[in-house]
Amino acid sequence: xxxxxxxxxxxxxxxxxxxxxxxxxxxxxxxxxxxxxxxxxxxxxxxxxxxxxxxxxxxxxxxxxxxxxxxxxxxxxxxxxxxxxxxxxxxxxxxxxxxxxxxxxxxxxxxxxxxxxxxxxxxxxxxxxxxxxxxxxxxxxxxxxxxxxxxxxxxxxxxxxxxxxxxxxxxxxxxxxxxxxxxxxxxxxxxxxxxxxxxxxxxxxxxxxxxxxxxxxxxxxxxxxxxxxxxxxxxxxxxxxxxxxxxxxxxxxxxxxxxxxxxxxxxxxxxxxxxxxx
Numbered sequence: 001x002x003x004x005x006x007x008x009x010x011x012x013x014x015x016x017x018x019x020x021x022x023x024x025x026x027x028x029x030x031x032x033x034x035x036x037x038x039x040x041x042x043x044x045x046x047x048x049x050x051x052x053x054x055x056x057x058x059x060x061x062x063x064x065x066x067x068x069x070x071x072x073x074x075x076x077x078x079x080x081x082x083x084x085x086x087x088x089x090x091x092x093x094x095x096x097x098x099x100x101x102x103x104x105x106x107x108x109x110x111x112x113x114x115x116x117x118x119x120x121x122x123x124x125x126x127x128x129x130x131x132x133x134x135x136x137x138x139x140x141x142x143x144x145x146x147x148x149x150x151x152x153x154x155x156x157x158x159x160x161x162x163x164x165x166x167x168x169x170x171x172x173x174x175x176x177x178x179x180x181x182x183x184x185x186x187x188x189x190x191x192x193x194x195x196x197x198x199x200x201x202x203x204x205x206x207x208x209x210x211x212x213x214x215x216x217x218x219x220x221x222x223x224x225x226x227x228x229x230x231x232x233x234x235x236x237x238x239x240x241x242x243x244x245x246x247x248x249x250x251x252x253x254x255x256x257x258x259x260x261x262x263x264x265x266x267x268x269x270x271x272x273x274x275x276x277x278x
Contacts, residue, residue: 078118224265
């Protein structure tokens with residue numbers, strides 16, 4: 001088997017489950033979430049230990065549980081409201097319950113469907129509440145976290161790849177892949193594009209910029225601008241959600257949200273940089 005033949009059929013060789021105990025599977029997707037949150041946690045603590053940001057070290061421990069809950073709840077509710085509300089309005093129990101009743105007993109199904117933009121909104125709301133409660137600068141706390149956050153996306157998108165989900169549009173490029181859900185069509189491995197673009201590239205850029213003497217909040221602006229721009233481009237290679245398709249001309253719903261992120265990031269960055277020079 002040649003390299004490209006092996007590469008194209010790699011998704012069919014990857015099992016989404018690490019192991020299974022009865023009806024309960026441990027998936028690589030779940031493991032990737034643990035790795036992502038752990039990496040962000042240790043990178044942020046390292047920045048505080050190096051005194052890169054003037055905030056107390058114990059702030060990370062106080063905030064991190066809030067952040068995880070905000071991101072997960074926001075991501076789940078965002079998916080329900082933005083991407084598949086007609087279905088979940090008829091099956092509300094499946095919004096948060098990872099089980100279905102079938103043939104006289106419960107079957108573990110997990111919770112499928114998360115929205116990045118919903119998770120971002122949930123995280124912002126939780127952060128605003130936390131900062132008000134603790135009397136901490138929202139912009140300063142945001143700048144502490146955003147250089148580390150994209151590295152977490154790298155593993156989140158690898159989790160999507162292991163699950164064989166969120167694959168790309170049909171293609172003829174030789175690095176395309178055959179995914180188990182549609183094994184006869186060669187597709188862009190858009191999860192890997194996102195892992196490299198939203199993950200590695202954005203992480204390296206923001207990590208390099210983190211020590212520059214920008215006003216508080218500028219890194220947040222760069223993050224919104226960078227993520228929105230990179231994701232907007234990659235979405236042209238990603239298969240739109242089947243229940244939605246394209247929602248605005250050639251654009252998917254994710255691209256519409258990303259345009260909003262680019263606008264907010266650009267506006268915030270310009271405002272803060274101009275205010276510094278006044």
